[in-house]
Amino acid sequence: MRAAPTILHLDMDAFYASAEQAAKPSLRGKPVVVGGLGTRGVVATASYEARRFGVHSAMPMAQARRLAPNAAYLVPRFTLYRAVSDQVMELLGRLSPLVEPLSLDEAFVDLEAGGTADDTASALEIGRELREAIQAVTGLSGSVGLAGSKMLAKIASEEAKPDGIRLIEPGTERAHLAPMPVRTLPGVGPATADHLRRAGMTTVNDLAEAGEAELIRLLGKAHGAALHRMASGFDDRPVVAERDAKSVSVEDTFEVDLHDRVRVRTEVERLADRCVQRLRGAGRSGRTVVLKVRRYDFSTLTRSETLRGPTDDPAVVREAAARLLEAVDTTGGVRLLGVGVTGLADYTQEDLFAQAAGERAAAAPPEDGDVPPEDPGGRAGPAEPGAGPEEAAEQLAARRWPAGHDVHHEIHGHGWVQGSGVGRVTVRFEEPGARAPGRVRTFRVDDPALRAANPLPLVPDPPDYSSWPASRPKSRSGAGAPGAASRP
Ligand code: DCP
Numbered sequence: 001m002r003a004a005p006t007i008l009h010l011d012m013d014a015f016y017a018s019a020e021q022a023a024k025p026s027l028r029g030k031p032v033v034v035g036g037l038g039t040r041g042v043v044a045t046a047s048y049e050a051r052r053f054g055v056h057s058a059m060p061m062a063q064a065r066r067l068a069p070n071a072a073y074l075v076p077r078f079t080l081y082r083a084v085s086d087q088v089m090e091l092l093g094r095l096s097p098l099v100e101p102l103s104l105d106e107a108f109v110d111l112e113a114g115g116t117a118d119d120t121a122s123a124l125e126i127g128r129e130l131r132e133a134i135q136a137v138t139g140l141s142g143s144v145g146l147a148g149s150k151m152l153a154k155i156a157s158e159e160a161k162p163d164g165i166r167l168i169e170p171g172t173e174r175a176h177l178a179p180m181p182v183r184t185l186p187g188v189g190p191a192t193a194d195h196l197r198r199a200g201m202t203t204v205n206d207l208a209e210a211g212e213a214e215l216i217r218l219l220g221k222a223h224g225a226a227l228h229r230m231a232s233g234f235d236d237r238p239v240v241a242e243r244d245a246k247s248v249s250v251e252d253t254f255e256v257d258l259h260d261r262v263r264v265r266t267e268v269e270r271l272a273d274r275c276v277q278r279l280r281g282a283g284r285s286g287r288t289v290v291l292k293v294r295r296y297d298f299s300t301l302t303r304s305e306t307l308r309g310p311t312d313d314p315a316v317v318r319e320a321a322a323r324l325l326e327a328v329d330t331t332g333g334v335r336l337l338g339v340g341v342t343g344l345a346d347y348t349q350e351d352l353f354a355q356a357a358g359e360r361a362a363a364a365p366p367e368d369g370d371v372p373p374e375d376p377g378g379r380a381g382p383a384e385p386g387a388g389p390e391e392a393a394e395q396l397a398a399r400r401w402p403a404g405h406d407v408h409h410e411i412h413g414h415g416w417v418q419g420s421g422v423g424r425v426t427v428r429f430e431e432p433g434a435r436a437p438g439r440v441r442t443f444r445v446d447d448p449a450l451r452a453a454n455p456l457p458l459v460p461d462p463p464d465y466s467s468w469p470a471s472r473p474k475s476r477s478g479a480g481a482p483g484a485a486s487r488p
């Protein structure tokens with residue numbers, strides 16, 4: 001913990017949903033829900049307009065549809081989110097060599113290590129400039145928390161949401177934390193919280209006052225001692241740059257346990273891709289692939305496989321993770337899955353076999369199915385079991401033209417899929433940055449003039465921040481206004 005609030009935590013606001021609203025002018029100010037639209041789909045995120053109806057991340061999609069029947073329901077477009085994330089991380093990298101990304105839309109930055117702030121005033125100034133820069137470059141808003149420790153910086157950004165900045169003065173940590181629920185502290189999940197509640201502790205203050213010995217008695221040595229320190233406001237965890245990390249891993253907890261083996265496998269592959277994305281983002285490669293599985297009864301196991309040489313090839317990591325999964329019994333349900341790579345190196349050893357696997361993967365459909373796979377014969381795989389011929393046709397259309405994905409029409413130009421079914425696909429023709437909503441037209445699903453397209457940048461002509469923070473760009477006319485792009 002430090003005496004100056006120079007640890008910054010950034011978290012983009014309603015990230016996927018805001019990106020969709022920025023890309024699709026007709027959705028600005030409207031409830032938008034992004035997630036899996038199939039029968040077992042879950043909400044990835046909801047715009048703040050949709051949150052008013054009670055929709056939130058990890059909720060089953062069917063429940064979201066009941067709560068907000070009039071919201072726009074869209075399938076995620078990871079290519080776009082990654083592109084925006086890269087822009088945000090690039091800006092953060094200008095503030096310090098110590099940037100620790102936690103996900104696509106969230107990171108810690110050590111401002112002191114970067115020499116960009118050393119007290120409350122300079123930290124606030126940098127935080128404000130950062131929010132302005134992110135808005136100008138990406139068209140989206142992010143919230144900033146500043147404090148003397150990671151834990152408090154993250155709490156501060158949460159309190160700043162949406163579209164705000166908040167600083168917690170060093171010295172006030174304990175008082176700030178006291179009334180908060182125990183779940184606020186890192187490492188306290190639902191099970192631990194329940195355990196603590198049964199021992200009569202619900203607030204952070206209860207934990208601080210219970211004393212270290214009591215928490216160790218309840219939770220064991222390591223967890224109890226760590227929790228007592230956190231509850232008392234002590235948090236010395238350093239900001240660790242991805243390039244100094246010993247491993248890179250990603251994981252997902254599922255609100256509803258996964259039973260379907262195929263779905264489990266798909267999730268593992270998706271996690272492997274995300275893990276490699278982060279690995280590559282850090283310019284690293286790794287030799288050991290780790291799979292983590294938490295089962296329905298909270299039993300957690302990890303399995304690992306060490307490769308012949310370091311890799312950053314998504315196909316290689318995906319295959320290794322899938323092999324590890326083969327040996328894990330998942331009957332009964334899976335609550336959490338994680339994929340990690342350890343044994344990191346700064347380079348990829350030439351591995352001709354890995355290379356060949358990568359080339360095969362490159363010839364396959366794009367990652368995450370962001371652009372629907374080319375499927376000229378309409379062979380989009382088997383329809384879900386039990387579907388009649390009409391439902392099967394609808395599923396085929398939905399798979400070929402996922403709601404929210406980009407399309408290009410020979411005459412009408414760039415647009416996105418509003419919906420599809422009974423042999424038709426409805427497209428709204430509009431581009432990011434347009435002032436007014438675009439027009440809607442309907443086509444046959446096999447219209448040869450219509451094809452899948454890549455996302456367009458949210459801000460067509462972003463200002464140049466290459467000399468920031470030493471000096472700020474002059475043409476910041478649009479900065480600060482939601483969705484505004486500054487143009488010459
Ligand atoms: N996400 C997801 N599944 C979850 C939680 C999040 O797929 N269970 C995705 C969608 C989010 C993104 O990660 O847009 C970032 O997660 P956040 O928790 O930061 O949530 P948001 O950015 O959407 O909203 P907030 O404004 O609360 O940060």
Ligand code: MG
Nearest residue numbers: 011012013105
């Ligand atoms: Mg966020």
